[in-house]
Amino acid sequence: MMLSAPGPSRNLPQYGALLVVLLANWLLFPDFFAIRLQDGRLFGSLIDVLNRGAPVALLAIGMTMVIATRGVDLSVGAVMAISGAVAATMTGAGWGLPAVLAASLAAGLLCGLWNGLLVAVLRIQPIIATLILMVAGRGIAQLITEGQIVTFTSPALAFIGGGSFLTVPMPVVLTILVLAVTALLVRATALGLMIEAVGINRLSSAGAGVNTPVVLVAVYVWCGLCAAVAGLIVTADIRGADANNAGLWLELDAILAVVVGGTSLLGGRFGLVLSVVGALIIQAMNTGILLSGFKPEFNLIVKAGVLMVVLLLQSPTLTLFLPRPKGARPMGAVKPPVAPPPVAPKSGGAKP
Amino acid sequence: MTGALQRFLPLIVTTAVLVVGFLICAAQFPNFASWRVVGNLLTDNAFLGITAVGMTFVILSGGIDLSVGAVIGFTTVLLAVLIEHGGWHPVPAFAVALVVAGAFGAAMGGVIHVFRMPPFIVTLAGMFIARGLGFVLTTDSIPINHPLYGELNDMALRFDFGLKLSLPALLMLGVVLAAVVLAHWTRFGANLYALGGNRQSAELMGVPVGRTTVAVYGLSGLLAGLAGIVFSLYTGAGYSLAATGVELDTITAVVIGGTQLTGGYGYVVGTFVGVLIQGLIQTYITFDGTLSSWWTKIAIGVLLFVFILLQKGLLTVWAGRGGEPAEA
Numbered sequence: 143m144m145l146s147a148p149g150p151s152r153n154l155p156q157y158g159a160l161l162v163v164l165l166a167n168w169l170l171f172p173d174f175f176a177i178r179l180q181d182g183r184l185f186g187s188l189i190d191v192l193n194r195g196a197p198v199a200l201l202a203i204g205m206t207m208v209i210a211t212r213g214v215d216l217s218v219g220a221v222m223a224i225s226g227a228v229a230a231t232m233t234g235a236g237w238g239l240p241a242v243l244a245a246s247l248a249a250g251l252l253c254g255l256w257n258g259l260l261v262a263v264l265r266i267q268p269i270i271a272t273l274i275l276m277v278a279g280r281g282i283a284q285l286i287t288e289g290q291i292v293t294f295t296s297p298a299l300a301f302i303g304g305g306s307f308l309t310v311p312m313p314v315v316l317t318i319l320v321l322a323v324t325a326l327l328v329r330a331t332a333l334g335l336m337i338e339a340v341g342i343n344r345l346s347s348a349g350a351g352v353n354t355p356v357v358l359v360a361v362y363v364w365c366g367l368c369a370a371v372a373g374l375i376v377t378a379d380i381r382g383a384d385a386n387n388a389g390l391w392l393e394l395d396a397i398l399a400v401v402v403g404g405t406s407l408l409g410g411r412f413g414l415v416l417s418v419v420g421a422l423i424i425q426a427m428n429t430g431i432l433l434s435g436f437k438p439e440f441n442l443i444v445k446a447g448v449l450m451v452v453l454l455l456q457s458p459t460l461t462l463f464l465p466r467p468k469g470a471r472p473m474g475a476v477k478p479p480v481a482p483p484p485v486a487p488k489s490g491g492a493k494p
Numbered sequence: 495m496t497g498a499l500q501r502f503l504p505l506i507v508t509t510a511v512l513v514v515g516f517l518i519c520a521a522q523f524p525n526f527a528s529w530r531v532v533g534n535l536l537t538d539n540a541f542l543g544i545t546a547v548g549m550t551f552v553i554l555s556g557g558i559d560l561s562v563g564a565v566i567g568f569t570t571v572l573l574a575v576l577i578e579h580g581g582w583h584p585v586p587a588f589a590v591a592l593v594v595a596g597a598f599g600a601a602m603g604g605v606i607h608v609f610r611m612p613p614f615i616v617t618l619a620g621m622f623i624a625r626g627l628g629f630v631l632t633t634d635s636i637p638i639n640h641p642l643y644g645e646l647n648d649m650a651l652r653f654d655f656g657l658k659l660s661l662p663a664l665l666m667l668g669v670v671l672a673a674v675v676l677a678h679w680t681r682f683g684a685n686l687y688a689l690g691g692n693r694q695s696a697e698l699m700g701v702p703v704g705r706t707t708v709a710v711y712g713l714s715g716l717l718a719g720l721a722g723i724v725f726s727l728y729t730g731a732g733y734s735l736a737a738t739g740v741e742l743d744t745i746t747a748v749v750i751g752g753t754q755l756t757g758g759y760g761y762v763v764g765t766f767v768g769v770l771i772q773g774l775i776q777t778y779i780t781f782d783g784t785l786s787s788w789w790t791k792i793a794i795g796v797l798l799f800v801f802i803l804l805q806k807g808l809l810t811v812w813a814g815r816g817g818e819p820a821e822a
Contacts, residue, residue, distance in 0.1 A: 214614070266802055269558070269614060270755050274802070277742055278795020284788035385788075394618060407612055439629030446622035453611050453619075 163426040171433045183306035195425030196313035197372040201396035202417040204368030212341045212409025213268030220279025222373030222389030227286040230383035233294040254366020258359035283385035293382035303378030341409025504752025529656040539773040540662030541721040546744040548717035550765040556690040556757030557613035562718040563740035564624035569722025571628040574636035574732025599715020603708040628734030635733040673762040690757025
């Protein structure tokens with residue numbers, strides 16, 4: 143029901159915002175769009191934005207599916223730490239790359255399965271269900287690394303973070319790959335429709351024959367897998383696993399990216415590509431703040447500002463503050479969207 | 495009779511866990527069962543307890559406040575900057591910090607109410623803003639050397655039998671007592687439970703929904719500010735990264751304390767016990783010495799899971815009997 147303007151105009155704000163941020167960066171830093179090829183890999187600020195934005199973009203892809211079911215996954219940062227810890231520890235113990243990759247992805251899958259079962263079967267609120275793993279997950283990651291920052295030298299694993307494929311950095315390649323697979327899964331099959339149905343009304347979609355527990359578990363498992371890939375990239379990038387700091391607060395960035403991408407937190411509607419665009423907007427702003435010489439500390443405030451603006455635009459009661467016929471005061475802001483009642487039930491006043 | 499038992503069951507279970515936990519610790523470490531440990535338990539968790547009281551009110555009203563940790567961090571920085579760089583006396587600095595923190599919370603409450611935004615996301619933005627403002631003030635950790643800080647830290651209530659209650663501990667106990675009164679014997683408390691129980695019914699009953707929402711988030715901000723003052727007393731410094739993750743610890747304490755996260759049902763006292771249980775786990779791990787710090791997180795995660803399951807089980811039983819827990 144939210145902002146249901148049809149057609150492509152719905153997506154314009156996001157692309158427009160990305161363009162504006164990129165142009166602002168270009169004004170600040172004329173070489174921003176310069177891209178050069180060196181040692182078979184592309185370099186440049188723009189590539190940097192894509193490369194550094196990859197982990198959040200990956201998280202945002204998984205988070206989009208979860209939010210579309212009217213949920214949220216707070217544990218993705220901790221899952222990143224777990225998958226990174228598994229990868230670094232196993233590589234340190236001498237395992238080969240295939241086994242390492244399989245084990246870290248399996249760790250992400252298990253985490254997602256746990257979240258999904260709590261939400262789907264035990265029917266715990268998503269915020270709380272995933273809070274458990276958010277709190278305990280970092281402890282588990284530290285348990286795996288035994289509290290150390292585990293480093294490794296395996297070039298095969300480091301390739302995932304620092305290598306390139308057809309001149310494109312591996313993190314970007316992986317993000318595009320995950321995005322393509324996810325889009326195929328949800329848009330070429332009925333899965334996307336079912337996810338939206340569950341997000342709009344779990345009870346009625348179950349009544350209509352959607353196997354809601356399976357859909358929910360699948361969504362959280364996918365989110366866990368995306369987080370595991372993001373964790374692998376971060377670990378491979380720094381060639382080590384830091385259970386305390388890997389993916390710290392990234393769950394918030396991922397949620398921010400999804401919201402900026404226009405996916406409603408009330409579920410039922412989602413845009414995968416737009417979430418990735420949201421992640422890129424955030425990363426481009428980060429880069430811009432750094433390039434412009436502002437202290438990086440302003441980053442958080444700018445993020446909060448963007449978040450508030452986007453949410454205000456989505457707010458169903460904003461219409462009450464837009465130009466309206468005289469006389470009707472926007473007090474109380476009662477009842478669902480539109481249809482302002484002539485006399486709003488009085489708020490305040492102790493007298494009956 | 496069974497009704498009352500049913501109503502207080504989560505509280506009874508939580509308290510039993512605390513008592514059993516304490517007894518296990520005391521059995522394992524002979525020095526554990528001393529007033530000194532009890533006094534330290536209260537002092538070390540004072541800031542957490544004060545914040546958790548505010549969080550309990552927010553959750554009772556059906557919302558959530560993710561900004562509290564950031565507000566604590568910001569308050570410590572603000573105090574350090576005012577006292578050390580600005581040359582202020584701590585008392586006016588405390589007043590300013592409390593007003594700023596309270597106003598910050600109230601503003602978030604206003605946004606939540608007026609724009610009908612999910613509290614989760616608004617307070618997330620609030621968390622970014624508060625941390626960001628702290629960073630903008632300074633990214634360094636500033637020690638606070640004002641003599642009053644030393645005096646306040648030495649202040650304590652000593653009992654003959656050996657219990658020593660420090661100022662933070664006394665503040666926390668005072669806040670908990672005041673909160674119990676506020677929740678159960680005032681109109682504000684009644685409005686709060688009504689709002690958390692069912693927003694629409696509350697509105698129709700004439701509960702001032704807007705005013706209550708603003709007040710409850712304002713209260714949470716104010717208490718986070720107070721916790722920030724306690725935290726700066728406790729650490730003797732202001733640091734913008736202080737108290738990261740406290741929002742989660744407080745939510746955990748509230749859940750362990752038996753408050754329903756959907757709002758409308760729960761007790762402040764339960765939250766207090768929940769804070770003590772978390773503190774107990776931490777103290778146990780310190781006493782043991784061989785256990786690593788990450789076991790705290792895992793143990794708290796497991797405890798959280800068990801208590802959520804318990805809540806779910808109770809809800810199912812209540813629903814099965816066709817009765818809901820009465821509101822306070």
